[in-house]
Amino acid sequence: MSQLILYELPGCPYCAKVKNKLSELGLEYESREVPRSHGQRTEVEEISGQTGVPVIVDEEHGIDGMPESDDIVAYLEKTYGGAN
Secondary structure, three states: OOOEEEEEOOOOHHHHHHHHHHHHOOOOOEEEEOOOOHHHOHHHHHHHOOOOOOEEEEHHHOEEEEEOHHHHHHHHHHHHHHHO
């Protein structure tokens, strides 16, 4: 079972950037689509403090809701990059 959860929105270029890195690293993850309306993104707001996506959760490493695609990509590379 995957410990990685990605909150995303279809068509979001920032989400695609993170998904590409996950794929490149061969990581399994659970995808959770969020509503288009920021006002309905309560789950994302609860875990990350904001309503933007992407947001990643990595339970194994204590990441409870990391936003910002550049930060997520850097984190994934640092944490999982040597796992290939």
